[in-house]
Amino acid sequence: MTKLVRTDEETLLADMARSFLEREAPLSKLRQMRDQGRTHDAAAWKAMAELGWAGVLVPESAGGSDMGFAAANVIAEEMGRTLAVAPFLSTAVIAATTLRQVGDARASKALAQIAAGETTYALAIDESVKFAPDSTRLEARAVGNGFCLSGSKQFVVDGGLAERLLVLARTQAGLTLFDIPADRAGVHRDMAHMIDSRDVARIRFEDVEATGADVLGAVDDAMSVLQPALQAGQAALAAEMTGLAAGAFGMTLSYLKERKQFGVEIGRFQALQHRAAHLWCEIEVTSSAILNAGRMLDSDPASAALAVSLAKARATQTATLAVQEGVQLHGGIGMTDAFDMGFFMKRARVGAEWLGDYSYHAEKVAAQRGF
């Protein structure tokens, strides 16, 4: 029976991930990259691939470490703590899970490249300001033996630099998922200038040619391969946001113990103690939802929808609270760019929108619970 307790292996993985990230991808790295206008750290991604993170969901037969969804969540949570910059969710979680669903020889080859850290992917799914895959309008018109894609996507996370794009498109009788190189003729990428300083693109598709070989899964049936990947991505994002909340909270708690006003540490004031304690309680409750989502994805993925939406809704809510309290409890210094809290706040806001916001996921929970 699955247990809502971290296994020894998971604890070990978390410890290793934390010490690696504090060394190789600390928050100061994100600040440095932002100041230099960079959004991708190839060396760090290579190092993560060597640790088996790029292949965390890739079968061992394709060179992956195949640690499972709960383990992917553990890694994502640690990455959230330091706001590590890496195409982990896009490539190692979403693209890998999609390709694994496809399961043919070509997919195996692609999975091997993911595990080796050689290929990065981005999921081009949003077309409006909100996540709404069912309303996809980007058209893939049947032309001869192939397709012609036209339309546009926005909020393509990791989409500015990714080598390949997973594109959700409308075909004659449904939705179809295409896997195309990002440099194919007719693909126009514009880097968005994101508040969290990461790689996000707006992408126009102008008569982009695709063949049947570019289709993942069946034509008109994208969701058979994409839905499990979306769930895995949503769960890992929720884990990342919970790590983010814990990271912001850790900073705040230290500050409460150090900062003095009226001659004493401000952590002596009950008004602040209770705000901090409440936030800790919220993080604790949310971490249960994260653990549960990982367990459900590993043990019974077909029934994981409720667990995943619950995790993403709770994580969004908790991360939002953590960064708001983070700034408030720090006072004025929390508002300065020289201080790190702002980075947590901006990443939390971006994470809140990606792959479905609070309302989207709360609606999914409500639907599952019969109202």
Next chain:
Amino acid sequence: MSDDKMTAFRAEMRAWLQENCPEEMRDGLMTEESICWGGKSWTFSSPAQKLWLERCAAKGYTVPTWPVAYGGAGFSRDQEKIFLEEMDRLNARLPLQSFGIWMLGPALLHFGTHEQKLRYLPPVARGELRWCQGYSEPGAGSDLANVQTHGAEGGDHWLVNGQKIWTSYADKADWIFALVRTDRDAPKHKGISFLLINMEDPGIETRPIKMISGVSPFCETFFTDVKVPKDQIVGAENAGWDVAKYLLTHEREMISAGGAALSGGGRALGAVIADTVRDMDAVLRADAMRCEVDGLALGLTLERYKDQAAAGQGAGDASAMLKYMGTELNKRRHELMMSAGGSDALEWDGPLGNRAGDWLRTKANSIEGGTSEVMLSIVSRRILGLPG
């Protein structure tokens, strides 16, 4: 347990419940009227309630995780989980609820002698003795360790004098477990003993307190020269605060479970509300959704802490978090149910039964067993290490 064994165990539980749970007990109700509290003066609300209790007690299913010798079924955490899932599947009522099960039992199992366990636990498991809790006093609320009820040294007994307040169901209970000061000279926390007292002893008087919900679940309890034999102490003399604290963590988990069970394992809040309002107002619906999300996550947190406890890691101070989150959630939930009920919810025993009484009752949740503010202070000092 192996998967095969668990599958077999589940089948066994399912078959037993199907065979033994009376139809009338399959409505999943958890209201004041449907609960079976047991005790010497208990009147069963129906023959089915009695039968259900007897059948469960015979198998140890009223306290499934207690050892068989003390009236339980000796279930592991995995087995308990399966049993409760199967109960839930049938929508079966709990056969018995009591402070003996939730609070005294865990404390006795931890601190009691073998003789005490044999003497006190099986009657609790069978629903024959009903216990109440003598903690709070007029001058000892959030400052619980300030108890003044005094136990004077009397050789083979203590002579107890004093007053307790907020003693839930003291007027219906057979026994009371009470905090009594047995050393007035020791520091506040070091002079308290944890005594078990028979409510039929001479010198005990109870007076119900009428509450805003219209009922009187709480009492004042007065002790005048009550002789308590020395073998009715749990733990060492003057070490009662350790027992009290241990028991409080269980109380907090139990109270928080009340909030989460309704949304975690029970019916969805939205479904409950939809019984009243067909076309749910958008704002009400949104509030209900938020409440549902939080309730499910809290339910998982209770599961997680139980799993941790099974792995040998108790909730400890984190029970303050469970209590705080559970009770605040329960209050939200009942506010929503009142809102959904509209004017129908405003009548005592109106079309929605006792909805208003239940709503009013929840207001005590964040006070009893330690206020929300005390819980937050416990978290901030003991878990976060903020200076006191």
